[in-house]
Amino acid sequence: MNKKSLSSLAVIAAVIGTTVMLAGCPTTLSQPTVRFSRQTVNYGDAKAVETVTNEFGSTDLQMIAEKMVGSLLEDPILTNRPTMTLSAVRNKTSEYIDTKAIMNSIQTALVKSRKVRFTRSADEMQAGVDELQRQNQSGLYKTQGKAKMGNMTAAKYSLEGEIVSIVKQNANTKDVFYKMTLKVYDVEEGTVEWQDEKEIRKTSTR
Amino acid sequence: MTLSLKRIALCASLALLGATAQAQQDAPAAASSGIAAKMIVRGELHGLQAVDLRSQRRNDVLVVQAEIMNMDTRDLRLYYRFRWLDANGFQVGDGEVWKPLVFLGKQSQFIKGTAYGPQATDFKIEMSAEPR
Numbered sequence: 634m635n636k637k638s639l640s641s642l643a644v645i646a647a648v649i650g651t652t653v654m655l656a657g658c659p660t661t662l663s664q665p666t667v668r669f670s671r672q673t674v675n676y677g678d679a680k681a682v683e684t685v686t687n688e689f690g691s692t693d694l695q696m697i698a699e700k701m702v703g704s705l706l707e708d709p710i711l712t713n714r715p716t717m718t719l720s721a722v723r724n725k726t727s728e729y730i731d732t733k734a735i736m737n738s739i740q741t742a743l744v745k746s747r748k749v750r751f752t753r754s755a756d757e758m759q760a761g762v763d764e765l766q767r768q769n770q771s772g773l774y775k776t777q778g779k780a781k782m783g784n785m786t787a788a789k790y791s792l793e794g795e796i797v798s799i800v801k802q803n804a805n806t807k808d809v810f811y812k813m814t815l816k817v818y819d820v821e822e823g824t825v826e827w828q829d830e831k832e833i834r835k836t837s838t839r
Numbered sequence: 840m841t842l843s844l845k846r847i848a849l850c851a852s853l854a855l856l857g858a859t860a861q862a863q864q865d866a867p868a869a870a871s872s873g874i875a876a877k878m879i880v881r882g883e884l885h886g887l888q889a890v891d892l893r894s895q896r897r898n899d900v901l902v903v904q905a906e907i908m909n910m911d912t913r914d915l916r917l918y919y920r921f922r923w924l925d926a927n928g929f930q931v932g933d934g935e936v937w938k939p940l941v942f943l944g945k946q947s948q949f950i951k952g953t954a955y956g957p958q959a960t961d962f963k964i965e966m967s968a969e970p971r
Contacts, residue, residue, distance in 0.1 A: 680937055682937050
């Protein structure tokens with residue numbers, strides 16, 4: 634093989650190599666995460682992964698609700714479409730977390746599944762009592778179609794839980810560990826009939 | 840002559856590098872066409888591959904589990920979510936939140952999803968990945 638042939642071979646190999654390399658470079662697609670645009674307002678994906686800070690956020694709330702709903706739905710406890718009510722969820726973290734928002738997401742998904750019936754929670758009871766009294770004691774309504782007193786359905790189960798966090802921090806790293814525990818109690822018997830946990834770890838560096 | 844040989848060696852290295860990158864890009868997102876049919880993949884999965892997929896109805900609700908394997912030695916971050924469909928192909932529910940999951944090199948992990956209710960009869964797994 635002479636020098637000219639070798640040079641030609643080198644050029645061909647270079648062309649092939651470059652072509653293959655270029656073909657091997659995929660187009661970079663954006664990921665489903667919340668973007669930090671400056672000086673602009675945009676509607677974003679409510680289901681995107683939010684990592685603006687490592688405090689409790691929308692993705693944590695949604696992931697917890699999904700995990701708990703999935704776990705409950707596949708459990709035989711819901712076989713005969715039982716009645717359930719929401720009770721308190723204790724926030725034992727160092728942050729302000731609206732635990733009612735988590736429970737509302739769980740309740741919404743469960744109601745839409747039609748696998749469970751929810752009764753008024755203690756928070757929601759006064760509005761129901763007020764309406765019943767208005768219909769029965771105000772003298773404004775005709776008897777037909779009036780909601781009768783004493784016909785409310787009591788909940789067989791009560792949904793209760795708590796959320797805790799462990800925070801560790803050094804000069805350049807902050808690690809937050811969240812654990813949400815949810816339990817279904819049989820109201821009459823006081824026994825735990827279902828329980829699950831969702832753990833989330835978030836680490837940020839400066 | 841020595842210069843030419845060096846150029847050949849350099850070009851061959853570049854070609855090999857390119858071929859390696861191409862092979863990585865070409866790593867299929869699913870181990871079989873049956874699994875691939877259930878996946879919606881955005882771009883490249885950078886070496887992540889669904890190696891197993893199974894589903895069953897529990898308490899009249901569809902439950903799906905997939906095993907995802909990182910074929911690469913690099914750490915990767917997967918974003919995934921399940922999409923649930925009824926018998927007519929309509930989406931059930933509002934759609935799940937994207938969930939991040941970190942894979943160490945050569946690590947395998949299970950992802951599991953439960954449908955929103957009995958009306959879901961089919962599913963898709965939507966995936967997107969990036970180097971960690």
